[in-house]
Every structure is written in structure tokens, then in C-alpha cells.
Amino acid sequence: MFWRMVRGAVFRQRGRVLMIALTVALGASLATAMLGVMLDVGDKVNRELKTYGANINVIPKGASLLGDLYGVEDGSGVSDQYLPESELGSIKTIFWAFNIVDFAPYLDARAVLNGGGDVSLTGTWFDKRLELPTGETLVTGVRGMKSWWDVTGEWLAPGDTHAAMVGSAVAERNGLIAGDTISVGYAGRSVDFLVKGVFDAGGSEDDRIFVPLGAAQELTGREGRVSRIEVSALTTPDNELSRRAAQDPQSLSVKDWETWYCTAYVSAICYQIQEVIPGAIAKPIRQVAESEGAILEKTQFLMLLITVLSLAGSALGISNLVTASVMERSREIGLLKAIGAHNSPVSRLVLTETLAIAAIGGAAGYFAGLGFAQIIGQTVFGSAVEPKPMVAPIVAVLVVAVTLAGSIPSIRLLLSLRPAEVLHGR
Amino acid sequence: MGNNILELREISKIYGSVGALRDVSLTVSQGEWIAIMGPSGSGKTTMMNIIGCMDKPTSGAVILDGMDISRESQKGLTNIRRDKIGLIFQQFHLINYLTALENVMVAQYYHSMPDEGEALRALQRVGLGERARHLPSQLSGGEQQRVCIARALINYPRLILADEPTGNLDETNEGIVLDIFRQLHGEGSTIIVVTHDPEVAEDAQRTIVLEHGRVARVTHS
Secondary structure, eight states, X not given: OHHHHHHHHHHSOHHHHHHHHHHHHHHHHHHHHHHHHHHHHHHHHHHHHHTXXXXXEEEEHHHHHHHHHHOXXXXXXXXXXXXXXXXXXXXXXXXXXXXXXXEEEEEEEEEEETTSSEEEEEEEOSSEEEEOTTSOEEEESHHHHTTTOEEEEOOOOTTOSSEEEEEHHXXXXXXXXXXXXXXXXXXXXXXXEEEEEEEEOSSGGGGEEEEEHHHHXXXXXXXXXXXXXXXXXXXXXXXXXXXXXXXXXXXXXXXXXXXXXTTTBHHHHHHXXXXXXXXXXXXXXXXXXXXXXXXXXXXXXXXXXXXXXXXHHHHHHHHHHHHHHHHHTHHHHHHHHHTTOOHHHHHHHHHHHHHHHHHHHHHHHHHHHHXXXXXXXXXXXXXXXXXXXXXXXXXXXXXXXXXXXXXXXXXXXXXXXXXXXXXXXX | OTTXXXXXXXXXXXXXXXXXXXXXXXXXXXXXXXXXXXOTTSSHHHHHHHHTTSSOOSEEEEEETTEEOTTOOHHHHHHHHHHHEEEEOTTOOOOTTSOHHHXXXXXXXXHSOOOHHHHHXXXXXXXXXXXXXXXXXXSOHHHHHHHHHHHHHTTOOSEEEEESTTTTOOHHHHHHHHHHHHHHHHTTOOEEXXXXXXXXXXXXXXXXXXXXXXXXXXXXX
């Protein structure tokens, strides 16, 4: 009989049921969408931030020491320390290989432009198709990593062996435009390059000329060598463990070490890069890594806040609707009490009805929320949000908790109802 | 006096400074049909609430089926109501999302155990066997009142308490309901009817007239 009453209350009072179900559905859909996006936003924001450059710098150990002792900047071309180009593919073999989005090697040198003044020359990959030790292929280089460059002319293509991209400051000083030919000299040798593009990076790179890595190696006589590597990796925001590990990984307990190593902290990825490139020091570009972490944490916090607020709003809505419903049904509840029902069975009946309605609304809201998450994903990040299996049980628990919390005032009202008052007005 | 089902001993009910009932005494024998009449505000409803265990007197004693219920807890009163009293209301108070049959079974459910066959027989007894699967909104006023009567009778109460049972009915339906009451009385049921209607009171063996919370007069038919 209990379930017949619940069924009757749920399916034969559609107007009232619909209002409560709709309120629950709204809360559940927002919670589902926000939780879905929140759990997926790490990768999304990370990928978004990766379009603004590298977050790890890999340099030879010796160059790192020079930097630490004498303040010699990476890429100035004065340190005589290099990394082997042949080891670059190993970066994609580390434990967190999947999180390495892009990387590019650089060979820096001080060269002479058109037989005149000094200029910073950098050899690099633009759109390099790389055969990995795993048998896979990867297209990587500055074109992917420096997507914000404002280029007049064209990017260098893989077949351009004697072409160059000139920084806007160099171009301005020397009156260069795309289509010009420049002569770059180094230690008595000289090579001509066609200027395919002039770029504005908005930083120190505007003072450089970028040429294909092979051409720079040939000009400087440093075949197979690079000065540094910039790596763009998807990382997890730092926490206390990662900060301790960054100072000294050996100080961690075995369990902490495993946790750290198996989490995509920037320090763990740096450590793993050092493992595969002997003689290299991988350093996080702190400002970038920390900014990314801060943006990620703030975005997740915002999502969580919206989830909590939407659930609180839903709880208030449910509370009002259920209380209004109990008031509306006060005669029915009074009657049940009059014919012998005690408070607890009546409360159980009303709660079960409300939970049954909430289950219907929650299920509808969950599926609507999955749709909202996709809309948010496509609108904000331009990609789908992957549904996370853990969202369904979390939303179920939240719906039950919010419904029970929202029902408290109505249950208190129900307990205070006296049959004589509601049936006879006294 | 061992045959008495109900005894009110000088009961009073005071709401704030207003006395709804003052020193009312009444004895009802097993199988008796009593009508309680009086103008609005005379204390009829208060008296019905007290007899129906939905309220307690401020003073005095209520002996129902040999048991003093005037000091019972709310829980105890609920149990007495469930076991001994069948309530019939002017507004019927049917649950609108349950069928006629389910409305009767609700009373069984909170009493002991629902029995669909027995509930259906109760509806057949009041002439509603064919309408058992209808919702209250699909029934006329008279039919709804008969469902209410079937619900009141389903647990074999010691006392049937009816509040203006024909107040919302037309003449035809009033006749049907009174016929059911006559039949119940004939079978030995104890009935107390609160009414404004002298025609309803006519069938009662005794009519108690209340005025200003006191018994003004008692007439025997």
C-alpha cells in the first residue's frame, strides 16, 4: 500500500510533481555540467595555456652552472655546452610522454648580419616531423609553440633549408622585409638566407633571426648539437609535495616519491626529462608554471562555487516547493493522522515521495547537464567535455542530500500538523 | 452502565479566555444513535474533536470503551482513534490521487494490513463496487461520501462519528447516506452524528442540543 500511495502521489499529481522535479533537474543539471567541466577543465585550460608557450627549459648541466654562478643567460650563445640533437626524441618516451604537447630545440650563436653588425642567430625546428623511438611520428617545433607570433610573410616550411624568420626589431634596424635576402656570417663563413617572414613576438625574441636548425649547425660547425630545448607540457598545479620534491626528490619517502613521480607535476616531468637526456638540466619556467597553476585553481574554484551555489539554490527551491506542497496537502496529512497514522510513517511517506520525484528530476537533470557540459566545452574550449563516470554517483548523492536538506522545514511543518486543526479548523 | 461505550464527565474546553465547552456530561450506550445539534459556535465541533480523540478536554474525563482517554498522549490518542473510531467528514477528505478502493485501503494500511477484497466488499456495501477504481474527482459528492463511510467502517470501529455527513449532499444522496446509517444502526453500530439538519437528527434515538458550550436540552425520539 505504501508504494501504491507513493506511486499515486508521484504519477497522479503531475503539476506539483513537475515543479519539484524541474527544480531538482535544474540543480542537478548545473551540478552535472559544472562538475563535468571542473573535472575536465584541468586538461582544457592546460591545453589552452600551452598555446602561450613553453613551461620547461632544458639546458646542458654546464650552462646551468654558468647561469647560476655568473648570470649568463640561456641562449646567449656564449656557453660552450650543448645537448645532443639525437636525444630529443627521448623526451616523448618519459612516463608522462602523453603530457608533452610540443618541444623545440634551439642552437644560439652571435653572428654577423650582411657583413655589418652583430645579431643573435637561433637555429630551430619550425614544423619538424620527428620519428620517435617508439615508432610513432610527431610534428613539433616553434610554429606550434609560438602561435601568438604576429608574422608578416610566411612561416618556414619543412623544406626551407636556407630561409629565415627575422624578429621585428632586427628587421626595423636593418630595413628588412619578407622576400629580402640576408647574409649571415659566423667565424669567417657566410650563408645567404631568404627572409620568408618578419615576426613580432612582443619580447626579446624580436631581436633574433630564426633559421632552420640544420643551417645554423652547419654555419657554426656544431652539427648534431643544440644549446637548449623548450618543452610545453600539461602539468598538475604544484602542491606541498611537489614543492618538496622540486627542492630534493631524494628527501621524499618511497610512497611520496611514487606519488610525486606518477603525478604530472612540472617538477616530476623535469625530473623524467633529465632521466632520458643525460647531461641535461630541465627547469620549470616558474612564472609560467605558477600562473598556469593559479589560473587552473581559480577556474576550478569558480566551477565549484557555481556548483555549490546552484545546489544551494536548488535546496531553497525544493524547500519552498515541498513546504508549499505539505501546506497544500495539510488536510490529506491531517486525514492520515486522523485515521491512525503516526508522525513517522507520514514523514516517511512524504520523504519517499519527494525523493522519488527528486530521482526523476535528478536523472533528467543529469542527462541535461551532460548536454550543458558539451555546450560549455564547445563554446569555451572548442572541444567536447569527456563525461566522467564519477560525476553520476556524486550528483546522485548531492541530489539526495539537497532533497533531504530541502525537506527539513516541510517535515517540521508536517510533524506540527494536528488533525483537529486541519480537518475542522480547530 | 456496563453497556456504555462513551461517557463524558463534566468536560470543559477553554481556548484562551473562551470556553468552547463547559461542564458537559454525556453517556452513550453501545448501539445507540445520537445526534448533536446546535447553532454555530455552540461547541459541536469541539465536542466531536474530543470524542474523536483529536483533542483533549481542559478538564473533566472522557471514558471510551471503559478507558479514560482524557490524559492520553498524542500517540496514545492516535492508536485509540485508529482502533475504535470511524470518522465521517462533511468534506469527505478523500485522498485525491488514490482511487476509491485505495482510499479505503489506506485506513486498513494504518490499522493493520491492507486487504483489497475486504475493501472492495466495503465499497460494494455502500453501493460503489462498480466505481472502486475511480479517482475522487470522477465521483459525485454522494459517491465520495459513501467512500468516506466505507473507509470509516473498514476497521470495524466501536464508534462511528459523523460530522455533518449530509452537509454537502443533495436530497437524493442525503437519503442514500441516511439509509446506510439506518442499516448500520440496525446492525448494532454506535453512531454519533453532529448536524445542523433536523431531518438527519430525526432518525437518532437521542438528540443533544448544545448552546454556548453547554447542553441546553436532550430530546428522545
